[in-house]
Amino acid sequence: MVKIYTEQSFLKENNRKRIFPLLFDMAYQPNNNNAISNFILTDSLSQADVAIFPLDVVSFLKNDKSNFFHNWIAKMSQNKIPIWIYTAGDFGFTFKNENVLTFRMGGFNSKLPINTCILPSFVNDPYNKILKNDFFVLPKKESPTIGFVGNANGSFSKFLKEFILYLKRGIINLRYGYPEDHHPFYPASKKRYKLLYKIQKDKRIQSDFIFRDKYRARNENKEKTTFEFFKNIQDNLYTFCLRGNGNFSVRFYEVLIMGRIPVLINTDVRLPLEDLIDWNKHCVIVSEDSIIQDLLNFHSSKTELELEEIQTNNRKLVLERLNRVDYFVQISNKYLESK
Known part of the structure; x- marks a missing residue:
């Protein structure tokens, strides 16, 4: 005690x-x-x-x-x-x-x-209240299936809007002496769009992407878009995960609790309990330059039984250790x- x-x-x-x-x-x-x-x-x-x-x-x-x-x-x-x-x-x-x-x-x-x-991120279990079905594992397919639903926009106007918001926050912090660490500007939406488009073009990977212009489609029906978000994770063995404004991904933990496998773009991240959890047994950690080959190598190196065990263990990890x-x-x- x-x-x-x-x-x-x-x-x-x-x-x-x-x-x-x-x-x-x-x-x-x-x-x-x-x-x-x-x-x-x-x-x-x-x-x-x-x-x-x-x-x-x-x-x-x-x-x-x-x-x-x-x-x-x-x-x-x-x-x-x-x-x-x-x-x-x-x-x-x-x-x-x-x-x-x-x-x-x-x-x-x-x-x-x-x-x-x-x-x-202490996420809630989506199965009961949102998807309304029990957890199940996906079988291995010949090609990896990777999903994503979220804010991804490659336009200059979106880039400019994010940059202005970043500058505004920095000016306010500086003016009032607010105690926040300085982070360099990271155009998350543009980065996501660029990498997702790259994956889409590769015929060795089955991609299932829904691009949004805003975080969680704020101006649309919340119940509908939330369902689409988690249904996309459920339907695909892998989900693309990249940081947002801060250098972490909430989606990463949502994929884990769903019992699927995150593909995490490594942006110099530190994960929870790294000395207690072997994160390479729960996700695919890749660089921006090698995301496609790293995913293909991971998928081909695992048997169907191994991929099923990863899915089950990922869900248990959140429910039993990351609450x-x-x-x-x-x-x-x-x-x-x-x-």
């Missing part, structure tokens, strides 16, 4: 969307048996195994006029308690303190400090010493 010290006064309904992920289950889902059996809140610093800052640090620091956060970190450090913080958003925030373990969605692996943990509570159980086992 891990004892957690936090500022419980922040665990209010209006903070629901920016709470530290583990505390979400403890504060807003109090009957979660998995959380109850592994973690407990304590008011005693002397009894605590870890101190967790309760809110997303990026949003909190934007309005921290009293320097509450840094004073809180200093207080926890004086008490020699391991500290965990959470930085949300596409870009995240690098907090340089060797006593602090930072959790974030993405960033560049070659630049991230060693005391940074990547959070998976909010079990993820932090593994983190606790790695970083915390029980008292």
Whole structure:
């Protein structure tokens, strides 16, 4: 049982969307048996195994006029308690303190400090409420089948719009001193379009792509487009996954929970629990230049039984290890010493 010290006064309904992920289950889902059996809140610093800052640090620091956060970190450090913080958003925030373990969605692996943990996207299971059928494995076909539904547009106007939004965000961060890491501009929509078009032209691969001009087709029927998104993943053994504004892909985890195989374009990504999970057993990690040949090589090297096992194991990986509570159980086992 891990004892957690936090500022419980922040665990209010209006903070629901920016709470530290583990505390979400403890504060807003109090009957979660998995959380109850592994973690407990304590008011005693002397009894605590870890101190967790309760809110997303990026949003909190934007309005921290009293320097509450840094004073809180200093207080926890004086008490020699391991500290965990959470930085949300596409870009995240690098907090340089060797006593602090930072959790974030993405960033560049070659630049991230060693005391940074990547959070998976804690996605919901689409089978029950959206697709309304049970999980099943796909058989191996002679040619790999790869799907994609999403924002992919190669036009200059789309490129310009993304660049303007990127500049606007950077100016606002600079003007107000907002604590977000600087990321170079990445034209995600144009990149997707270029790579998907390249795959489409190769007759050795069966492609099943639906191009959108906006993220999740925001101006269309949400129920219809969400169904199309997950049905496309279900129908294809592989799904194309490339980063968005931030250097991570939510689609990557949606493909895993669907029990299919992500084809992840490596943009210097760091994946969750890399020292505990052999990600090469769950996905195809490729470069932009070699995506087609890498996919063909992977597909031809696997038997039908091996591909079926990967599908089953991918779904189990998310359901049993990459949900909010079990993820932090593994983190606790790695970083915390029980008292």
